[in-house]
Amino acid sequence: MAAKELPLSKDFFKGFWKENPVTVQLLGLCPTLAVTNTAINGFAMGMATTFVVVSASTLVSIIKRLVPRQVRIATYIVIIASFVTMADLFLAAQFPAISKALGPYVPLIVVNCLILGRSEAYASKHPVHRAFLDALGMGLGFTWVLVLLGIIREVLGFGSIFSLKMFGDWFTPWIVMILPPGAFFTLGIIVGVINYITGKEGSETTCH
Amino acid sequence: MNNKILKMVIVLTVTGIFSGGILATVYRVAEPRIEENRLKELKEAIFIVLPDTVDYKEIERNGTVLYMGLDKEGNTTGYAFVSEGPGFQGKIRMMVGLNKDLKHLTGMKVLEQVETPGLGNRIAEEDFQNQFKGLQFEPEIEYVKNKKPEKPNEIQAITGATISSRAVARAITKDVKRVVKILKEEGSGS
Numbered sequence: 001m002a003a004k005e006l007p008l009s010k011d012f013f014k015g016f017w018k019e020n021p022v023t024v025q026l027l028g029l030c031p032t033l034a035v036t037n038t039a040i041n042g043f044a045m046g047m048a049t050t051f052v053v054v055s056a057s058t059l060v061s062i063i064k065r066l067v068p069r070q071v072r073i074a075t076y077i078v079i080i081a082s083f084v085t086m087a088d089l090f091l092a093a094q095f096p097a098i099s100k101a102l103g104p105y106v107p108l109i110v111v112n113c114l115i116l117g118r119s120e121a122y123a124s125k126h127p128v129h130r131a132f133l134d135a136l137g138m139g140l141g142f143t144w145v146l147v148l149l150g151i152i153r154e155v156l157g158f159g160s161i162f163s164l165k166m167f168g169d170w171f172t173p174w175i176v177m178i179l180p181p182g183a184f185f186t187l188g189i190i191v192g193v194i195n196y197i198t199g200k201e202g203s204e205t206t207c208h
Numbered sequence: 209m210n211n212k213i214l215k216m217v218i219v220l221t222v223t224g225i226f227s228g229g230i231l232a233t234v235y236r237v238a239e240p241r242i243e244e245n246r247l248k249e250l251k252e253a254i255f256i257v258l259p260d261t262v263d264y265k266e267i268e269r270n271g272t273v274l275y276m277g278l279d280k281e282g283n284t285t286g287y288a289f290v291s292e293g294p295g296f297q298g299k300i301r302m303m304v305g306l307n308k309d310l311k312h313l314t315g316m317k318v319l320e321q322v323e324t325p326g327l328g329n330r331i332a333e334e335d336f337q338n339q340f341k342g343l344q345f346e347p348e349i350e351y352v353k354n355k356k357p358e359k360p361n362e363i364q365a366i367t368g369a370t371i372s373s374r375a376v377a378r379a380i381t382k383d384v385k386r387v388v389k390i391l392k393e394e395g396s397g398s
Contacts, residue, residue: 071216075223082227086234093241096249103322103329104297179327179368 011130015137021114022145022187023194028114032146033183035105039162042150044098046143048087048106053115053142054135055083057123061131064124076119077110084109114142145190152186153177249319250303254288257305257315261285269390277305284308289387290319293379296371298322300331304340304380310388312360316340316380321372328372336373339363345384349377 021027031049036042056079067075088106091099099106109115118138123131155161157178159171176182254264258277265276277285287306292299300321305314318332330336343349344360351365351373352358365373 067219068212068216070212071220074220078220078223078227082231085231089234089238089242093238093245096242096245100321100332101329175367 008130008133012133012137015134015139015141016144017141018198019138020141020145020194021117021138022142023191025114025117026191027117028112028142029187031105031108031112032142032149033180033187035102036146036149036153036183036186037157037178038154039147039150040098041101042146042148043143044091044095044102045105046139046146048091048102049109049112049114049142050136050139051087052080052083052109052112053118053139054132056080056115057118057131057135058128060119060123061126061128067124072124073116073120076116076124080115080119081110114138148190149183149186153182157182246319250290253303253317253319254305256317257288257303258286259305259314264288269394272387272390274387274390286314287387287391289383291379291383293375293382295321295323295375296328296369297324300372300375300379302376302380304384306384306387310391311344313340313343313345313380313384316376318376323369323372327366327369330366330369331372331376336363336366340380345381348381351377 015021019025022029022032028049031045035045056076059079060076063075084107087109088099091102091106118131118135122134126134151161155166156174157176159165159167159173174182177186254275254277255261258264258275260279261277262280263278265278267274267276272289275288277288279285286308287310288303289306291302291304294300298321300323301319303317303319305316306312307314316337318337321329321332323329323331339357340363342360343363346361348361350359350362351370352362353365353370354367355364357364363373363377
């Protein structure tokens with residue numbers, strides 16, 4: 001149990017860079033690619049996902065001793081789906097505009113493997129406070145990458161940032177950046193750059 | 209062995225009951241607010257699609273609900289109605305304004321859609337919706353790609369979302385004709 005000796009801050013910060021869910025683990029790519037055409041959409045999706053992953057991991061860690069191994073995945077999915085539905089209803093009630101912009105991608109957080117991955121790989125084996133920090137770090141790590149992707153694509157594709165116009169009329173938006181290919185280009189370049197930077201350390205991937 | 213199975217059944221049942229209960233509670237709290245948002249949006253949409261309107265009257269003809277817009281003096285400004293049609297991924301619902309001579313549209317606002325984010329969902333953006341101001345719908349609403357519309361019954365389709373743009377044009381064409389027919393029959397009848 002080497003993990004037990006790690007300082008708590010490591011549980012929290014590993015999600016930001018070293019084990020970032022998007023750039024290193026390459027998990028949860030469906031929402032990453034689909035909704036990041038503007039910075040605000042990326043941010044909203046990141047926050048909704050953070051809420052779900054933190055709630056689900058915490059709860060899974062609390063009940064981990066009660067759940068038989070054979071039915072653990074089924075139990076986790078029911079828990080995750082409940083939190084996702086809560087997030088979806090909350091967004092529709094409080095932020096109808098964001099809820100509309102994200103459309104069907106909020107319910108789809110259920111199948112984001114980042115969330116099940118954290119519950120299964122981490123929360124079900126670690127104490128509650130560590131599970132909470134791990135999930136929070138992963139959620140925020142997910143969020144910053146989505147916001148970065150959103151900013152790059154919005155600037156190039158719409159010529160704006162957080163819906164504020166950046167350029168004059170001379171700027172021709174690169175339509176391709178807000179279309180699906182733009183998501184692949186941008187993510188590919190980001191992952192490439194990050195791998196180049198961390199390449200010598202040799203990143204340890206924890207794929208499930 | 210039996211004990212194990214029993215434990216599994218109990219854990220899953222309890223989890224199911226708990227989430228069901230919690231979700232039912234959250235839903236009961238959230239639903240009135242969601243409904244309120246929807247209604248508020250519907251009302252606001254009427255004033256957006258009918259310019260110079262300060263009040264409206266709801267009228268129903270053969271199951272079709274129309275909103276008759278009224279200006280400050282109580283004159284009719286036009287008619288608004290909800291138009292609906294299948295989009296790329298699901299239903300698109302829009303509020304559409306019709307001028308009082310029943311000749312052209314005065315505006316369009318998307319109420320509900322689940323089109324692709326970044327592509328089809330741009331039908332809900334102002335640039336697209338503004339194209340419906342003053343748009344003629346005879347013989348039908350047409351769309352052009354990647355160039356400015358030339359005819360009075362043309363709109364410019366959204367790049368990468370021709371299907372969503374066409375869905376909007378078709379749904380409105382179909383519903384506006386029905387509404388015009390209803391209103392004309394009423395006019396000649398009285």
